[in-house]
Amino acid sequence: xxxxxxxxxxxxxxxxxxxxxxxxxxxxxxxxxxxxxxxxxxxxxxxxxxxxxxxxxxxxxxxxxxxxxxxxxxxxxxxxxxxxxxxxxxxxxxxxxxxxxxxxxxxxxxxxxxxxxxxxxxxxxxxxxxxxxxxxxxxxxxxxxxxxxxxxxxxxxxxxxxxxxxxxxxxxxxxxxxxxxxxxxxxxxxxxxxxxxxxxxxxxxxxxxxxxxxxxxxxxxxxxxxxxxxxxxxxxxxxxxxxxxxxxxxxxxxxxxxxxxxxxxxxxxxxxxxxxxxxxxxxxxxxxxxxxxxxxxxxxxxxxxxxxxxxxxxxxxxxxxxxxxxxxxxxxxxxxxxxxxxxxxxxxxxxxxxxxxxxxxxx
Amino acid sequence: xxxxxxxxxxxxxxxxxxxxxxxxxxxxxxxxxxxxxxxxxxxxxxxxxxxxxxxxxxxxxxxxxxxxxxxxxxxxxxxxxxxxxxxxxxxxxxxxxxxxxxxxxxxxxxxxxxxxxxxxxxxxxxxxxxxxxxxxxxxxxxxxxxxxxxxxxxxxxxxxxxxxxxxxxxxxxxxxxxxxxxxxxxxxxxxxxxxxxxxxxxxxxxxxxxxxxxxxxxxxxxxxxxxxxxxxxxxxxxxxxxxxxxxxxxxxxxxxxxxxxxxxxxxxxxxxxxxxxxxxxxxxxxxxxxxxxxxxxxxxxxxxxxxxxxxxxxxxxxxxxxxxxxxxxxxxxxxxxxxxxxxxxxxxxxxxxxxxxxxxxxxxxxxxxxxxxxxxxxxxxxxxxxxxxxxxxxxxxxxxxxxxxxxxxxxxxxxxxxxxxxxxxxxxxxxxxxxxxxxxxxxxxxxxxxxxxxxxxxxxxxxxxxxxxxxxxxxxxxxxxxxxxxxxxxxxxxxxxxxxxxxxxxxxxxxxxxxx
Numbered sequence: 001x002x003x004x005x006x007x008x009x010x011x012x013x014x015x016x017x018x019x020x021x022x023x024x025x026x027x028x029x030x031x032x033x034x035x036x037x038x039x040x041x042x043x044x045x046x047x048x049x050x051x052x053x054x055x056x057x058x059x060x061x062x063x064x065x066x067x068x069x070x071x072x073x074x075x076x077x078x079x080x081x082x083x084x085x086x087x088x089x090x091x092x093x094x095x096x097x098x099x100x101x102x103x104x105x106x107x108x109x110x111x112x113x114x115x116x117x118x119x120x121x122x123x124x125x126x127x128x129x130x131x132x133x134x135x136x137x138x139x140x141x142x143x144x145x146x147x148x149x150x151x152x153x154x155x156x157x158x159x160x161x162x163x164x165x166x167x168x169x170x171x172x173x174x175x176x177x178x179x180x181x182x183x184x185x186x187x188x189x190x191x192x193x194x195x196x197x198x199x200x201x202x203x204x205x206x207x208x209x210x211x212x213x214x215x216x217x218x219x220x221x222x223x224x225x226x227x228x229x230x231x232x233x234x235x236x237x238x239x240x241x242x243x244x245x246x247x248x249x250x251x252x253x254x255x256x257x258x259x260x261x262x263x264x265x266x267x268x269x270x271x272x273x274x275x276x277x278x279x280x281x282x283x284x285x286x287x288x289x290x291x292x293x294x295x296x297x298x299x300x301x302x303x304x305x306x307x308x309x310x311x312x313x314x315x316x317x318x319x320x321x322x323x324x325x326x327x328x329x330x331x332x333x334x335x336x337x338x339x340x341x342x343x344x345x346x347x348x349x350x351x352x353x354x355x356x357x358x359x360x361x362x363x
Numbered sequence: 364x365x366x367x368x369x370x371x372x373x374x375x376x377x378x379x380x381x382x383x384x385x386x387x388x389x390x391x392x393x394x395x396x397x398x399x400x401x402x403x404x405x406x407x408x409x410x411x412x413x414x415x416x417x418x419x420x421x422x423x424x425x426x427x428x429x430x431x432x433x434x435x436x437x438x439x440x441x442x443x444x445x446x447x448x449x450x451x452x453x454x455x456x457x458x459x460x461x462x463x464x465x466x467x468x469x470x471x472x473x474x475x476x477x478x479x480x481x482x483x484x485x486x487x488x489x490x491x492x493x494x495x496x497x498x499x500x501x502x503x504x505x506x507x508x509x510x511x512x513x514x515x516x517x518x519x520x521x522x523x524x525x526x527x528x529x530x531x532x533x534x535x536x537x538x539x540x541x542x543x544x545x546x547x548x549x550x551x552x553x554x555x556x557x558x559x560x561x562x563x564x565x566x567x568x569x570x571x572x573x574x575x576x577x578x579x580x581x582x583x584x585x586x587x588x589x590x591x592x593x594x595x596x597x598x599x600x601x602x603x604x605x606x607x608x609x610x611x612x613x614x615x616x617x618x619x620x621x622x623x624x625x626x627x628x629x630x631x632x633x634x635x636x637x638x639x640x641x642x643x644x645x646x647x648x649x650x651x652x653x654x655x656x657x658x659x660x661x662x663x664x665x666x667x668x669x670x671x672x673x674x675x676x677x678x679x680x681x682x683x684x685x686x687x688x689x690x691x692x693x694x695x696x697x698x699x700x701x702x703x704x705x706x707x708x709x710x711x712x713x714x715x716x717x718x719x720x721x722x723x724x725x726x727x728x729x730x731x732x733x734x735x736x737x738x739x740x741x742x743x744x745x746x747x748x749x750x751x752x753x754x755x756x757x758x759x760x761x762x763x764x765x766x767x768x769x770x771x772x773x774x775x776x777x778x779x780x781x782x783x784x785x786x787x788x789x790x791x792x793x794x795x796x797x798x799x800x801x802x803x804x805x806x807x808x809x810x811x812x813x814x815x816x817x818x819x820x821x822x823x824x825x826x827x828x829x830x831x832x833x834x835x836x837x838x839x840x841x842x843x844x845x846x847x848x849x850x851x852x853x854x855x856x857x858x859x860x861x862x863x864x865x866x867x868x869x870x871x872x873x874x875x876x877x878x879x
Contacts, residue, residue: 014749018718018741020757204734206727209719217712223671223703224723224777225691283714 031277032289039296046303056183066298067187068246072269074198075239077290082214083282084140089243091151093262096247098155101164101257111171115248122244130236134229156259164257175252215282371398373531373562379428388414390586396562403573404566406583420452421445451524455536457516461509466491469523494522514545533564570599607853615829623647626816627785632677637663638840645816652831653820655860660840661820662704665787669701670694698784710774718744718758721777747776768799789820
């Protein structure tokens, strides 16, 4: 081993190389960068080959249509990295949408106040998820399947099958406006703000290191003073609060407060997060991959829609992509195991050869 | 010992060796078990008994040595092969399928098949009843295994062994969790099996039981065979002396350190069913050894002090100030550090990098303007890795690939980086090579010299005796002895740890607390 020779020379108080590989290998040869590369390829191919893809409207609608997925994917990534999952997000979106509609139109509250209360309702919904998972110790899959139905039931129950549609133009146009004269919709601003916040929380804070440690080994995290329960509790609250914000956005953008808004979106969010390289077993993943995952799904969708493909075909392509991307990790692991075994066999043979030669010398 | 005729020998191991990487678990293990004999195998924790048993059971394969079973050279690749040959091992905590019936457990994998390839339940129940009758126990063969006492579960394992017509039964500390009456019943069964001409190996730390039940005793130490004697020709003191007797001084470079004021004061610490009324004080510069058998409750006491687990009553004080219960961060702030028992599960996030692991406790103080970078973690962890001479190619290497000793250094570095006033260290040298062992011991001695209070849990007697200024012995959740370095002898510690004079019929107090 090379390290053994290094130790022999190094005096007490040796120093260490910080990284075993040059920076470009560490950064580029990752799953996150594979997804980013794929995104760039698909975007370039669609720009060249799909009619009308190249127009400014594509980017505008890409932002507008995927905003809620992008928003919720950020905290969802953190939840999944701790090894948990939150399936109730889309129901919280619906609940928040209904709250905004009722509070604005029936109670006569202003949109910001109604929105604030809707976010608080989201916080309560997240606190219930978080309490049951982190402090009671129930599995998050079961808990959030339950609250998925519970929150959706509340949302539909509050408003029935009707919709609240009368919202002030000031707010509904804001939700669709461009930033200045650019091709980006206004919703990109809160997305960028939240992205900066979540990148800081996950990648540049002690809390974020704890998130990874919980996903890899929660017992060791507990032994080093990471408050495992509180971390999970906070993440479930954050996820539901961001989902509630996404609910306000959807309500204003569509001008439509309905109990069944965003039904099924929880799976789209999770699919994007997993496509972005976050491990469903926890402990692995990064937000630049998640952003690329959301955008990749969005770009494929809009390109195929422009090609007049049906939703079913689009779903088949995205589903296949997700399965392939999850498989790629296993296939890579299998290949490296195979090569390791080959190397191991070589070692064994060498050892046997050495053993037999030493035996002969003994004689 | 008279040389038995070959036909009477069930099991014969000669100079069997086994190592795991650089760690030698068994140097030269030897044991000869005759038909119709109950053979005691004794030794300290880590003497190699379990490894020896696992080789016989087919869990591990030996590296060298002879292994004869019923007069034939054998080499088991799997536990199934060993079972098929007629070897049964009964562990301290049997592993039954809780939802299956007692009978199904006995016949798992070899159910009698009747007409039409259907399982012949009637035959199964009849045979199970016959087995229990032969063993003289009353267990309903149709009841599920869930809810059976450990004693009954062991009986079922024994029934399974008999139904397989095993010629060798190995019992690894079967009485550790049994009450006096249950022990008597187990012994009665063991004697009847002996009278049927089977060979039995009985591993126990309780010498009163060894002397009551067995006819021959083999002592092991440090992976080596030491001696075999008929029970009638030996005494407890002789056996204990053989178990521990070894040069202690060189491995344990303990230098005397001035002992200062109390750092940790624990009073009346109790946790129902785990430990009770624990009082202990550790002073600055003092190494206090916490000795006792595995499962005596030492690690649990350490975890409660450090706030990993809660406790029911009592107080923990650091430097005179009370530390809140079940709060690891508060314990760390108060100046405590805990190097836990299981370094891969509790000490490290093995898939994380060396730097992240070392910086994992101090990282809160490393952020600048609220931003924590990998660079800051690397800069902070590098000197600590260097101080402990951690062997790694780079700081971003995951800890998974490292040897046990190196991993232990990373755990120690992580806690030294917090500059603790009290270091609790649980099994500091378990499973690490001799060279690193000595390094760890030197480090502990240096730390004590710098005024750090050290509470060291160890199952290795020589380590406790060689390093500790004071030895506290824990037995069944209670501190049963407080022995000064000058007076600490292996015999005293072993006696306190096993309560060798303890009558069997006294229930341990811990079980009474559960119902309270």
